[in-house]
């Protein structure tokens with residue numbers, strides 16, 4: 001299957017599952033369910049959820065067995081975007097070309113919609129225990145993993161660094177550290193969750209983690225390049241292309257993608273789909 005069709009196919013599966021899980025807009029309290037659905041269905045690419053499915057797939061797990069966790073991870077991602085856009089954090093009026101959640105529903109509801117999505121995410125991850133053949137032990141491990149990867153040492157901590165770093169005196173290590181936490185952590189956790197639910201051994205988990213860390217960094221560098229190309233948030237904060245220019249940023253993203261692919265050798269030809277994914281991370285236009 002052509003890789004774009006692969007992505008489209010997986011995205012449709014995830015969209016359907018999310019629609020089934022999320023409370024309908026006509027359920028009380030209406031406003032919170034409307035706000036949750038507004039951001040979940042506003043054009044996200046579903047990269048993290050697809051990565052969970054793909055990592056399960058290359059370990060011969062049926063994707064239906066991990067779909068609940070994949071959707072949970074997508075909800076965590078959506079929650080983080082709603083909070084990131086709030087006036088007290090990044091103060092962005094638009095997300096995916098549409099008014100951000102707080103511009104439509106107001107700050108209080110946007111904050112609560114984010115909270116509700118985070119709570120629902122864990123409900124979905126636990127719900128994965130209903131899938132036949134998935135060990136309860138693996139679910140507990142995934143809950144522990146995800147809590148760690150989105151906590152103060154990883155995603156949340158990265159966001160704290162993001163709002164604290166100033167343009168002057170920032171080193172490449174500072175930037176990488178922040179990118180790895182803010183963006184790389186959830187991407188890495190998405191891949192690891194799929195692998196854990198598919199009984200990956202330590203060697204496979206280590207290889208997939210290295211892959212996840214490298215594509216996570218490349219993802220954020222590419223995101224910053226796309227922002228600069230679209231003339232958005234150019235000088236607001238330190239980013240790789242702001243500090244080192246577009247050419248060096250592209251070279252760096254290429255290098256990281258090569259590293260990511262190199263870590264997949266143990267999967268032989270099964271790695272092909274993850275290699276295509278790695279290329280897509282830096283070739284995408286949005």
Ligand code: GRG
Pocket residue numbers: 043044045046047048080081083084096150151155156159182183219220223286
């Ligand atoms: C995790 C408890 C906890 C708090 C979250 C707000 C926050 C703390 C973190 C925000 C981190 C953040 C916004 C990182 C940027 C990640 C990023 C590059 C998002 C864009 O990802 P895409 O392109 O988005 O996959 P789409 O629109 O496709 O869904």
